[in-house]
Amino acid sequence: MGIPLEQILIQTINGLVNGMILALVASGLTLIFGIMDVVNFAHGELVMLGAFTAATTLATTGNFWLALVVATLVIAVFGALLQVTTLRPLLGSGSRTPQEVALTTILATFGISLVLQKYALWQWGPSARKLQEPLTGQYTLFDLQYPWYRIATALLSAAIIGALYLFLKYGKYGIWIRAAIQDRVMAQAMGIPVPLLHTAVFAIGAGMAAASGVLFGPLAGVTQTIGADFTLRAFIVVVVGGMGNLGGSILASIFISLLEAYASLIVSPAQAVIFSFVALILTLLFRPTGLFVPTPK
């Protein structure tokens, strides 16, 4: 009987913490997909840029929470610029079919991801940076030790996602966003500035990606290659959760992270990712609309 109970417990908490960080990335990705049918290949690069921006801010100011806010805002503005310069021309012309839009935007965001990754390499160099965690204490439960910072990360991610949910549910602009997701043409006809909304949603998604990058920073080293890893994970989560479904992607983030956490008890962490790949393929085969959505009637 190889695996002690403590290990399982630790991995459960690890999975939950990683799941919350991933949920922050995936909810931005799924929101962007939901409103403009864009699969953002560069989403992970925004996570990576957020982490690096925070590293620079942290080095100058020494305040982690300030770095979190600065990175989120900077990347949100950057995301808005990116959307206006590259995606808006592709979304704008009504002559394209949805498939063509999906195709060209995948390609364009893929191009952007290459540029951003190499830009980060050029700007910040190849060596990994570790953000200094703002909380160093350990939480003690019976005979287990667990760093406070990780728990704080999960709670903060949950708070951000909760705020997003409330904003979408009750905020005036949140209602606009939901209206545009449901029916773009009708929303436009009712006087909602849909192109502006697209830019705003992209900015929100970019900001959330950056925030999760900053929160992830102290857990592992930040290199320019973490972006691709996050993109792939977020894709898996968004498909498993059901494309464009916010609640589904949050549950799927936790599901996938727990799966990988438990898998890494058996195999090496590098191979644990195969488990989530298989989960994705099984989902696509047997329930292509997503695991965490009600069965369509």
Add this chain to the structure above:
Amino acid sequence: MRRSATSYWIGFSIILALLAVAPLVLPEFWRRFVTEILIWGLLAMSSDILIGYTGMISFGHSVFFGLGMYGAAAALLWAKPANLWLALLFGLAAAAAVAVFVAYFATRLRDIYFSITTLVFSQIFYVVIFTWTEVTGGENGLTFSRPALAIPGLFSVPFTTETLHWFVLAVVTISFLTIRRVTQSPFGMVLQAIRENEPRARAIGYAVERYKIVAVMLSGLFAGLAGILYAIQNKFAAPDFVFFLVSGEVVIFNVMGGIGTLVGPVAGAAFFLLLREGLSRYFTEYYLIPVGIIFTAMVIFMPQGLLGFARRRLNQ
């Protein structure tokens, strides 16, 4: 119609002749370069069957390329003395096996779901190859010696830069003519019908899934062939070639050159490699910054690619 068909074959012969004499007149570095363009061009051409003709964007072509490479590597390491034809056989078998697997699962999905699934499959194989160090050499890959160009019982000569180029050129030309014939056959027409309107193709009575599976397998087979050629040229196999960035580059070749033209992707590969060669002198390892910007700009302003304007003529 007749006249433009004649001019097509005249153009084809001229380019083929230029490629054939290229190793005789070019300096050593550019000889290798032209051979490499042909190999990457074959890979891009194979994915054009899916992207341009069937309307399925594969983001996982690196897995076929890589498996062709490792299949050839297995044959070259196992058989003594190294045998060219055995390498071809093993490489194609490996690529075909993985193509059956990917085709069976991925073709059940459409649009971006297909793209993501192919991407995920290539990553699965990447992780397996990367971590299975005892068999695949892990991160370091495998190195082996180059087989001789031989026909059993007739002759056997070691490859030189020139003969390797001609061998690659012959393989790529035969592949091109085969793929071209396939895309113009009734089978190819059905693929294009699926691209244009899948529900209608299904309504007419075509077994769309079966056509898609065959298209993916065909595409994977030729991609594997490109992998074998690359292994023979460079005498090594490495997990980097299975990584999805290679698949991304293949998509870039297609878009830059013009999808649905077969020769477009080859031109796109040449354009990309020349761009990389030229730009890496100024930008060193950061060449992907300007290349990425050019690519993104082309997606926005020139979605037809370099040869897209001649798409109709090239498909005659």
